[in-house]
Amino acid sequence: MATFVLVPGGWHGSWSFEAVVPLLERAGHAVHAMTLTGLRSDDDNATVATTNLDTHADDVLRLLDRAHITSATLVGHSYGGMVIAAAADRADGRVSRLVHLDAYVPRDGESCWSSTTERYREAFVAGAATTGYAVRPPKGGDPRRRPHPLASFLQTIRLAGTLAQVPRREFIYCSGWEHRTPFAELRTRLQADPGWQVHDLPTGHDAMHEAPEAVAALLLGGGAGSAARPTTCVEDPIARAPGRRSDAAGR
DSSP states (O other): OOEEEEEOOTTOOGGGGTTTHHHHHHTTOEEEEOOOTTSSTTOOHHHHHHOOHHHHHHHHHHHHHHTTOSSEEEEEETTHHHHHHHHHHTSTTOEEEEEEESOOOOOTTOOHHHHSOHHHHHHHHHHTTTTSSEEOOOTTSOTTOOOEEHHHHHOOOOOOSGGGGOSEEEEEEEGGGTTTOSOHHHHHHHHTOTTOEEEEESSOSOHHHHOHHHHHHHHTTSOOGGGGOOOSOOOOTTTSOOOEEEEOOOO
16 A cells, blocks of 8 residues: 655645545545645645745655655645655655646755746746735636745755665656646656656646546556546646545645
8 A cells, every 4th residue: 555645736725636636535445635834724824935845745744754654645736746856755655656737846945946947937027026025826717716825836846866766767748748847857857867767648737627537546556548638628727726534735
């Protein structure tokens, strides 16, 4: 039995994995879908203003401590790739697998800000214009999204090198939005790295909702097969902003 820790991307909470969680649980695995600090409904402005990438990595580490997890599969979507990388580097060998689901795979000294495209940096700046510390969700997506702590997009990651010791590292590239994705160069880089396995899914960025069976199949170690056929939705978090089934918030 595997233990999955699912970390959402920017503006999202545990609900972003709602279609995938039951598929993993049905296969007999433990699943913890997280809502990170600053993205919870009861977080006050001060919490959002002081939350950064370290805060989110600590959320994951606290969950590992609290649930006594010693062999975790960390799955990070989009910005969540920054979080699982930081957490795995500090987890003292408690992470056995990393899955970056159309997500950033940072190197030491990089940030979400430095790793993304100018289009996304402009969206971060525009989204934070009102408060200076919280990035509003782009218009037109899932109404459950919340303002995202700006500092977590800006903070550079510091990696001690233990991340490279995680036995299994995978990157899932969503190819259905190739004219907008910030991950094309990353895919090329990881394909040339023997330490990584790269999978392609013909979906938009929001693969968990477009093709949950295909995502679950990859997480369970199988091929995506015919389940990888996308629906008509191609979620772009900027152009269209959209276990336990209970929320595993990192308090």
